[in-house]
Amino acid sequence: MTVTDSSPIRNGVDTAALFATLDAVKGQPEIAKFQFRATNRWISGTHNRGTINEYYGAGQEHVRPQDFTYHADHPPVLVGGDNGPTPAEYLLHALAACLTAGLANVAAARGIELTEVHSTVEGDIDLLGILGLDDTVRNGYEQIRVSFVVKGNAPPDKLREVVEQSRRRSAVFDVVTNSVPVTIDVTTA
């Protein structure tokens, strides 16, 4: 591990801590079990507010010093008030953010210094599905395209391999491209 020893902080990633974390999990695999959570409160119409804070992981509950709160809504063209992005847009944001975080970690682990990473995600959706007007049209995105611009001190093929490895280990990419079982419970009292 000469590369990591000579410069433990790379791309803002503490590679020494990253490798120490991997070693810790190898020795105690049960600390890798996490549970993430989000809560949501309806405000009016399609406008609602989500809150993210507590999570379980590394064997204990974690409470952040502050809540992260995010408004969601539909735009006026969909009879909403534009008080926040649509939920479907938050999903595209989650995908870009996950791939980007992984990319920085992978590059750091491989000794590659990144200078710039930005991306655009586009999702095509035909609302005939969610409007209930055509049962042959799905509710969600038909296709999602991610376009990355990645610059750093490595040849193009090495930078592409970093993106590919991030894709291969992305939690959100996995959720979007494979299915996850979802249960919904309702309390009315």
Place this chain on the structure above:
Amino acid sequence: MTVTDSSPIRNGVDTAALFATLDAVKGQPEIAKFQFRATNRWISGTHNRGTINEYYGAGQEHVRPQDFTYHADHPPVLVGGDNGPTPAEYLLHALAACLTAGLANVAAARGIELTEVHSTVEGDIDLLGILGLDDTVRNGYEQIRVSFVVKGNAPPDKLREVVEQSRRRSAVFDVVTNSVPVTIDVTTA
């Protein structure tokens, strides 16, 4: 449509506009084709910032008066700086927001006045997957549970049916429980 005519605004939903939108799409189905987008810029380490604004829909490009920007990061226990939620948490937020928006629309269309809607989403994830330590463990959530509390002027079974109809027509629920093809392009110059 006596119900909607007698009280066009219900749950903050302009039901007259909602039904007019449905009629417009029935007459011109191509206006239902939308494209949503998110952009992302890497900041440092696992910290990055997403921006949501422009989208295409109803036959034209739309630019909102302001960008919506959202920071994402990993928590310290995952060698991040907690500058925002994890991408995987944004995904849970998107799911709750989508089901909640749909629920308000469905209730309004059915003449049900809601008084309170809140929810919690939990996602179980074993990081042995994304850490590359066990190839039998998936990268994403193994299971997601949504718990709704719904109150309004309808019997429990009618309120449950509203949630069920929202689930049946949710874009994000569809994406999470079914797969979407995702392509990733990389530019390195």
